[in-house]
Amino acid sequence: MSDKIIACSDCFKDAAFKYMISSYGVHDTTIQCPHCGKCSGSKVDLNSLLNVMHLFFVNGTVHRTEYGGAPVLQMNDCRAYEDIESISADLNDDCRLLYQMTGWCVFLYGPRLCMVGFNDVLDDLRSDRIQYAIDAILSSYPVVTMDRSQYYYRLRIDPNKPYDISEYDTPPTTVHRTSYGRLDSPDNNLIYLSSDLETCIHECRATVEDNIYVATLKVNKDLRLLDLTAYFDEECTEFESVRLAVHHLFLASSHSYRISRQLANAIRDKGYDGIIYPSYFSHIRNGNDPFVDNYVGLSYFVYNKHYADIYQVRNYAIFGFPIQDGKLEVVSINHVRIKQVKYDMILCPNIE
Numbered sequence: 001m002s003d004k005i006i007a008c009s010d011c012f013k014d015a016a017f018k019y020m021i022s023s024y025g026v027h028d029t030t031i032q033c034p035h036c037g038k039c040s041g042s043k044v045d046l047n048s049l050l051n052v053m054h055l056f057f058v059n060g061t062v063h064r065t066e067y068g069g070a071p072v073l074q075m076n077d078c079r080a081y082e083d084i085e086s087i088s089a090d091l092n093d094d095c096r097l098l099y100q101m102t103g104w105c106v107f108l109y110g111p112r113l114c115m116v117g118f119n120d121v122l123d124d125l126r127s128d129r130i131q132y133a134i135d136a137i138l139s140s141y142p143v144v145t146m147d148r149s150q151y152y153y154r155l156r157i158d159p160n161k162p163y164d165i166s167e168y169d170t171p172p173t174t175v176h177r178t179s180y181g182r183l184d185s186p187d188n189n190l191i192y193l194s195s196d197l198e199t200c201i202h203e204c205r206a207t208v209e210d211n212i213y214v215a216t217l218k219v220n221k222d223l224r225l226l227d228l229t230a231y232f233d234e235e236c237t238e239f240e241s242v243r244l245a246v247h248h249l250f251l252a253s254s255h256s257y258r259i260s261r262q263l264a265n266a267i268r269d270k271g272y273d274g275i276i277y278p279s280y281f282s283h284i285r286n287g288n289d290p291f292v293d294n295y296v297g298l299s300y301f302v303y304n305k306h307y308a309d310i311y312q313v314r315n316y317a318i319f320g321f322p323i324q325d326g327k328l329e330v331v332s333i334n335h336v337r338i339k340q341v342k343y344d345m346i347l348c349p350n351i352e
Helices: 015-024 046-061 089-102 120-125 130-140 197-203 242-251 254-269 282-286 305-311
Strands: 005-008 043-045 062-064 069-071 073-076 105-108 143-145 152-157 190-194 212-219 224-227 274-278 314-319 328-336
Touching (some): 005 046, 015 046, 046 069, 046 073, 046 089, 089 105, 120 130, 120 242, 130 242, 130 254, 152 197, 190 197, 197 282, 242 274, 282 305
Antiparallel strands (some): 005 043, 062 069, 143 224, 152 190, 152 212, 190 314, 274 314
């Protein structure tokens, strides 16, 4: 610890918050807590305690809306303490103690509406003005050439012929399909790839009981992709931000697929070979919260290039039949066995 210990898990009443302190504190029974005098609890300094507070009260209370999301509780050091009616008496006692220890107050949060989906571009995407929004997206994002030095992965669960390379190309049009993904549709054939194998596991919802195979692929030709993960400066507010609209679109669940498929069709019709897009599972893969804002309520994703880079896990959608057409080459096909699964989780407040 960089600073002196100011509290321990035994100082607090709420069981979930005590658990969080125990998870992130130092377990040393030779050290006496300066606040409660006990040696049994996990100890924290100021920075560690503020970190646990943010994980528990802010990250832990994020409520996802149809597009976007925001925390129900927030914290800062600019407010005077007030009880919160929608949490338990024990947790209010803990919040009062935390305010005395740190000077930071936990309070009910009224987020900026752009965080929960109020965005002009997103409104257009959801209306009969969708083509205007698609044109704005096409003109805003850069075109990149797919990296030939990198390997890409295509995962299949229980393929009919596991070591037949055609199993890893786009499904043939003769195959009857009952469902489609985020970007493909009956009139837009494509395959999904990732440069991150673990992301493939998430995307395919694979389990330990599945018979999983993965093809490792490389690029044989220069493929032009529209990069929907790219950062670019925008001279507008978050309410007009193209980047925030795309961010919300790809974080949304299956109700957004109608829009993303139309966007994919437009990108294909412009002559691109494919799309780089942010994985829906980016926040699970890297542990970064996609709905955080800064001290004055501005979105980190919109205004912080570093955060935008580290948040996104990039996936690739390649149009047509790229293996059959020689655009992609299968380097190897391997069986996948999931050896271990680990969870990094937090407990969160009960809010009535």
